[in-house]
Each structure stands twice: as C-alpha cells, then as structure tokens.
Amino acid sequence: MGKLKKLVEEGKVKYIGLSEASADTIRRAHAVHPISALQMEWSLWTRKIEKEIVPLCSS
Numbered sequence: 001m002g003k004l005k006k007l008v009e010e011g012k013v014k015y016i017g018l019s020e021a022s023a024d025t026i027r028r029a030h031a032v033h034p035i036s037a038l039q040m041e042w043s044l045w046t047r048k049i050e051k052e053i054v055p056l057c058s059s
Contacts, residue, residue, distance in 0.1 A: 001032040008033065023052040 007013040017037030018029060030037055038057060041050050 001027050005033040023056050026053070026056060 001016070004013060004016050008016065013037035016029075016033055017039065018026060018035055019039040020041070021029070021038065026035060026038065028055055038053075040053060
C-alpha cells in the first residue's frame with residue numbers, strides 16, 4: 001500500500017481498490033490510504049461477506 005500511496009501522490013494513479021480482501025486486510029490498507037473500490041464475490045451461495053465486510057465498508 002505504501003508504494004500505491006506514493007503513486008497516488010505523484011498523480012500516476014487516481015484510485016486504489018482491492019479484490020477479494022479480508023476485513024483485516026481492508027482495515028490495514030485503509031489505515032495507509034483510503035480504499036476507493038472493493039471487488040468481492042457475493043451470491044446466493046457465497047454470503048459470508050455480510051457479517052464483516054459489508055458493515056466495515058458501510059462505516
């Protein structure tokens with residue numbers, strides 16, 4: 001995240017996003033730089049993100 005933050009500061013990257021990240025990873029990454037996007041699988045069969053990920057991203 002530190003290197004991505006530097007790229008944002010240099011104007012080479014506009015936003016930072018994560019894919020399939022755990023709640024802990026999201027917290028640690030957001031502590032370094034705000035996360036703009038998150039890609040997760042959310043379907044009728046994969047609902048485990050509702051307990052931690054959705055409330056974390058809503059706050």
